[in-house]
Amino acid sequence: MSVETKVEYEIVIGLEIHAELSTESKVFCGCRTTFGADPNSLVCPVCLGLPGSLPVLNRKAVEYAIKAGLALNCEIARYSKFDRKQYFYPDLPKAYQISQYDLPLCRNGWVEFEINGEVRRVGINRVHLEEEAGKSVHSGERLLGSEYSLIDYNRGGIPLIEIVTEPDLRSPEEARVFLEQLRQILLFTGVSDVKMEEGSLRCDANISLRPKGSTKFGAKTEVKNLNSFRSVQRALEYEAQRQREVLESGGTLYQETRHWDENRGVTVAMRSKEEAHDYRYFPEPDLVPLVVDEAWIERLRAELPELPRARQARFVEQYGLPRYDAEVLTTSPQLADFFEACVAEYGQAKPVSNWIMGEFLRLLKAEGKAVEQVQVSPKGLADLLRLIDQGVINANVGKEVFEEMFHTGKEPGAIVKERGLEQISDTAALAAIVDQVIAANPDAADNVRNGEMKAIGFLIGQVMKQTGGKANPKVVQALLRERLLGG
Amino acid sequence: MMETRDGRSVAAGAGELPRLTAADVAKVAAQARLRFTDEELEQLSGQLSDILRMAAELKAVDTEGVEPTAHGIPVYNVMRDDIPVPSMPQADVLSGAPEAKDGYFKVPRILEEA
Structure with missing residues (x-):
């Protein structure tokens, strides 16, 4: 009988997240940042990189980046600067991206999230401010015998923060849960609309394996094209398994970039040129350095809203809600605000929570609406609950009334009267x-x-x-x- | 030790600078998407080496206790308010494009995937 000792591997994951900032205009010019406009209708000499044009920094973009840094518990650099990152790609009209290299705006932060009842902390290495590239639409058609791409520069120059985590994540599931938490923090902070489906939140993942107990990192793979939270987890599960198989069969892993193929459920090696990663950074001569003083930081810190985990804890504490309710009600700041406004009107929290988690979210989902698009006022919902409490209508009719309130914003009392819905108790x-x-x-x-x-x-x-x-x-x-x- | 253009001798760096080879220049040229003949590479390697040697004179300056700087003028925080202004008309934007289609710039596809 032979004894096989199987090496147990530990998965090591770090993420690079890009989030577009919700400014009205671009980071270095005044073009609008509207999503979905006609191609190349929101561009100017600056974001097209035409000769003679000069960038001027958008103050709001800096403030949003600092706020994101503060929400992620970072130190804010008192002195930072911009650098040119050089590479050739058709979506980059200047052939360099204005980014930050050695002096990023924010450093050394952390984020806590909860997974399987355990609180985990992930280090944030840095958060820096940079500009978006344009967008390539790849065509299957052929141009003079070769395929071609169509380029829209509207996105080019939209402010972007890049958030780099420490390699502190230990499973694909952790990576997904962390990313969801990060998304929620940015959403609450109000600096980005973080829509993965519109590309305003994007994520690349670095993953490697090492024998359990080892402190040295293995050769890492950078996985790109992760378009949803689900694909982050799936791609990393696939990649961990692939690396494990290579190692177990005695093979060697090399540092490489791989592309996640969502349809096939596999990662594919990307062909890249040897010098592709020599970005030859140097200080951007067209932008002066950024000096951030204490007063500015404190003013921005004071503007930070209550963040999701704190708000959840308060909902449990202050309103006596079950944890599950608190989690659902804090999925967006708008929903949490609506809940609190309703409780202020009605007085009791749990019935409000039940109606919001039940009818309200059901209708929202069915109609694909956002909370702020809905007509129901907090007073309206409170009045409805009182009508039920007083026996004027029964709970089932209440749902019917609520649906009409949801669509028309009418007062529940008026709806009941108009439609003769009073409960018959006689x-x-x-x-x-x-x-x-x-x-x-x-x-x-x-x-x-x-x-x-x-x-x-x-x-x-x-x-x-x-x-x-x-x-x-x-x-x-x-x-x-x-x-x-x-x- | 090295000699500067005005003949002074300074105790620094340039002597340690290896001369650029044609292969070095070819690599830099490739990164900048420039193409040169062999004769040009030869000529440029000499010229670039001279330029580097000249820049290396700065190494002679005592920078002990001096903060690194990326800019020569003490100007900071030049910023604008987040107010949108009109962009260029699409027709003007595309007027300089060698090829355009449906409002897009049309370019040869760059293959990066496997």
Whole structure:
């Protein structure tokens, strides 16, 4: 019998995240940053790199980058500068990207996130400010015998932050959960709209394996083209497995860049030229250095909102909500704000949470709307809950009323009146209907008399049907019991 | 020790600078997407070596205790407010393009994937 000792590997992952900043104009010129405009309609001599044009830094972009750094617990550099990163690619009209090299704006931060009940902390190596490249649309058609690309420079020059983590992540799942947390922080901070599907949040991942217990890093792969949170996890799971197989079969791994193929579910090696990574950085002579003083940093720090994890903890503490509710309600700052405004109107948190997590989110999802596009006012929802509490309408009719409020923004009281939805609690009026229903359903009535209580639900349903759903179910049930079971 | 253009001798660097070869220049040229003949590479390697030697004179300066700087003038924080201004008309943008299609610049495809 031979004893095989199998090496156990540890996965080491670091991420590079690019997030577009939500400024109105580009980082070095006044062109608009609107997504989805006609190609090459939002460009000018500066972002096209025409000779003689000069960049001027957008103050808001700097402030957003600093805010992102503060939200990620970074040190803010008192002195930083811009550098040119040189490479040739058609989406880069100047043949260099204005970026930051040795003196980034933010450094040495961290982010905490929770996974499987455990709090994990990931180091943030740096956050720097740079400009976006344009966008290539690759065509399958052929141009003079070779394929060609179409270039739209509208995106070129939109401010971007690059966030580089330390290699602190230890599984593909951790990488995904961390990225979701990072996205939420940027969303709450209000510096980026972080839409992965529109490309305003992008992620590359570095992954390597090493024998458990080793402190040396293995040869890493950089994985590109990760277009969703799910693909981040899938691509890294694939890549970890691929590397493990190479190592276990006695092979050697080399540092390389691989492209995630979403459809095939594999990573593919990218062919790259030898000097491709010699970016020959040098200081951007057209931009003066940036000096950030304490007062500016403190002013920006004071503008930071409560961040997602803090807000979740407060929701549990202050409103006595279950953790799950707190998590759902803090998926966006707008939703969290709406919840708090409703609670302020209504007084109790849990019923508000139930309605928001139930009907409100159901309708939002069904109609693909954002919270801020919805007509329901916090007072409207509070009034609706009070109408139900007071027995003016029952909970089912409440859902109907809510749906109309959602679409029209009308007051619930007005909707109830207009559509005659008041609950019928009047015993005399309901008794007549109950008697009719019993007469029309003798079998079900007998079943109830014989103690089969499931049948009473059927009879209540019939009364509801007769009254257009408006009967007070408690009164109906009492009447049925009285008649069939003698009280 | 080396001699500067005005004949002074300074105790620094340039003597340690290896002379650029034609191959070095060819590599730099490739990175800048420039193409030269062999004769030009030979000529340029000499000229570039001279330029580097000249720049190396700066190494003689005592910079002990001097902060590194990327810019020669003490001007900082030149910024603009985040206010959009009109862009160029698309027709003007594309007027200098060798080829355009549907409002896009049309370029030969660069293959980077496997």
